[in-house]
Amino acid sequence: MKTTKNNHQGIKIESVGRNVFQILPIAAAMAASGVIQPAFAVDRTWFGGTGEFGVDTNWSPTGVPGSGDKAVINSGNSTLSINTAITSLDLLGGVLGGTGNLTLSGLSTWTGGSIRGAATTQFDGGLSITGGARKDIEDGRIINVGNTTWSGNTSANNNSILFNGGTINNTGTWNDANSFDSFMNHFNGTNTFNNSGTYNKQSGTLTTIEVTYNNTGTTNVNAGTMQLKGNGTHTGNFNIASGGTLDFNQGTHNLNNATTSGGGTLKVSGSESFSFVNVNGGTHSSAVLISGGNLQGADHTFTGAATWTGGSIRGAATTQFDGGLSITGGARKDIEDGRIINVGNTTWSGNTSANNNSILFNGGTINNTGTWNDANSFDSFMNHFNGTNTFNNSGTYNKQSGTLTTIEVTYNNTGTTNVNAGTMHLTNSFTNEGVIDVNAAAAFQVARASNTTFVNSGTGEIRGDGTVITPTLGLSNSGAINPGNGIGHLTIDGDLTQASGGVINFELASLSSFDQLTVTDDVTLGGVIDVGNLGYTPVVGDSFVVATFDERLNDSTFASVTHDFGSGVAFDVIYHEHDVTITVVPEPEQYALFLAGLGLMGVMARRRRNHIRR
Structure with a gap:
């Protein structure tokens, strides 16, 4: 039975x-x-020489590792020629090679040696990459990993992974937790790390990845710096924790609608010859540091605080800095190839000698819509190199330090330009449509060249207590000139032509406190002279020398006089050879009565005299 x-x-x-x-x-x-499967799980150790993985006698105990077994390779060269599935692999040294695919269902350990050959090693049960020895991926090998821990190096850059024609595909969680700086080294061939899972940079060290790194999953820089020195295409998420840095240092990286976020820093660095970061849309809220290389690509916006210490921003698109921008340090900054930079609040400071920390325009535009603080400690420079270059100020430009700022590019002002100290020098023709406010001892200059022009348009205002230096052709005013902010004294160093729509405003506080305008060369008068009340009580006969000049050309005069003193008072304008004086007189009606009164007094006097004579 x-x-x-x-x-x-x-x-x-x-x-x-x-x-x-x-x-x-x-x-x-x-x-x-x-595939022959053993009946019992066995740890089988490679014999140490060169041979076929599938030969029984190459293993101890004798027998080819099967589905329940662990393969241990300490040294030698094991060649796998057929597809094989086992539980796990401990690769301590030597070589696992061949064209057969190896699938591992349990946790494996890699402490040294090489995995090579045009085949795939699949770590389904997890992989621990640890210890000080180098690990090599070579000759077309593809390694697919689920959950991986890369840790345990004993000094900087040991426990490195050398790629010599190899690929790692991470579909699970890769924990980068070495205690010292670590390294994925590009040696030769095509080398790639594809992250479609989660890569966690855990320790406060530097991880340098020289191979192509493609992120379609999530990369978390939880501490330290993750430096990418190969190429990469990124459509996934980069989360950068406070204190962490994601550094695109070399190669070409395409961020295609990728996301960068967190309290850490997104960094663009490296040589302008070898580092190119194309930011094509996406959402970018982390802080940004541009210290070298090239930031380019399609339109993009950074909402976190940004710092620019070197390198180039280039290409026919727009970079928008909504979180503020600090332009600092000694290196030159380049805007090139049709790039438009839109800035909210900007500080341009920190140069270390005259004209370093310069901004070079090579076909570029800056649009300032917020506050631009020009606060370099030495003379500074916006340089026109080639192409059409423009600085558009629709916000507020503050020239802060007592130095010379030279702007070679076209400067358009529809906002407010405050020259609080030093000299702001424009080398091109300039039409002002906003406010130019020049503080005492400061100067605003348009280059004294024979072909440059300086126009204060109908919407423009020039004011303050400093000096406005005109080109050879002088200043043509169709807007407003307001000496001082309150009572003040403005100097125009050059010629002044008052157009028909122009107005010069003088305020009077007392007989000894009133606005004054000094023109060092000639004037052609016209337009309006306006007299404002800043506390003065008019007294008939009081006079004020409000403007001085070298010559008044063509016997020119103001077309009209206006004031805001109310009824009962008027001002005469008296034109002398080198000045304009305003004098308080009665209004015409009062003046007529005054004259009539004088006539009546004369008749009475004659009657009195006649009466006396009799």
């Missing part, structure tokens, strides 16, 4: 007769596949 039972190893034993048994493999289907 036939009886059947299962032993503790899970093998079916069938009785066919007295003391005679037949063993039937449960995994018959696996056996039918041609």
Whole structure:
């Protein structure tokens, strides 16, 4: 009679007769596949020489590792020629090579040695990459990993992973937790790390990745710096924790609608010859540091605080800094190839000698809509190199330090330009449509060249207590000139032409406190002279020398006089050879009565005299 039972190893034993048994493999289907499966889990160690993975005698204990086994390779060269599935691999040294794919279902460990050859090693049960020795991926090998821990180096850049024609595909969680700086090294060939899962940079160290790094999943820089020195295409998320840095240092990186966020820093660095970061849209809220290389790509916006210490921003698109921008340090900054930079609040400061920390325009535009603080400690420079270059100020430009700022590019002012100290020098023709406010001892200059022009348009205002230096052709005023802010003294160093729509406003506080305008060269008068009340009580006969000049050309005069003193008072304008004086007189009606009164007094006097004579 036939009886059947299962032993503790899970093998079916069938009785066919007295003391005679037949063993039937449960995994018959696996056996039918041609892969021999052992009945017991065994740790099998490679013999240390060069040979085939699939030869029994190359392993101790004898037998090819099977589905329940662990393969241990300490040294030598094991060549796998057929597809094989085992539980795990401990690669301590030597070489695992060949064209056969190896699938590992359990946790494996890699402490040294090389995985090479045009095949795939699949770590489904997790992988620990640890210890000081270098690990090599070579000759077209593809390594697919689920959950991986890369840790345990004993000094800077050991436990490195060398790529010599290899690929790692991370679909799970890769924990980068080395205690010292670590390194994925590009040696030769095409080398790639594809992250479609989660890459966690855990420790406060530097991880340098020289191979192509493609992020379609999530990269978390939780501490330290992750420096990318290969190429990459990124459509996933970069989360940068406070204190962490994601550094695009070399190669070409395309951020295609990627996301960068967190309290850390997104950094663009490296040489302008070798580092190119194309930011094509996306959402970018982390802080940004541009210290070198090239920031380019399609339109993009940075909402976090940005710092620019070197490198180039280029290409026919727009970079928008909504979180503020600090332009600092000694290196030159380049805007090139049609790039438009839109800035809210900006500080341009920190140069270390005259004209470093310069901004070079090579076909570029800056649009300032917020507050631009020009606060360099030494002379500074916006340089026109080539192409059409423009600085548009629709916000507030503050020239802060007592130095010279030279702007070679076209400067358009529809906002407010405050020259609080030093000299702001424009080398091109200038039409002002906003406010130019020049503080005492400061100067605003348009280059004294024969072909440059300086126009204060109908919407423009020039004011303050400093000096406005005109080109050879002088200043043409169709807007407003207001000496001082309150009572003050403005100097125009050059010629002044008052157009028909122009107005010069003088305020009077007292007989000894009133606005004054000094023109060092000639004037052609016209337009309006306006007299404002800043506390002065008019007294007929009081006079004020409000403007001085070298010559008044063509006997020119103001077309009209206006004031805001109310009824009962008027002002005469008296034109002298080198000045304009305003004098308080009665209003015409009052003046007529005054003259009539004088006539009546004369008649009475004559009558009195006649009366006396009689």
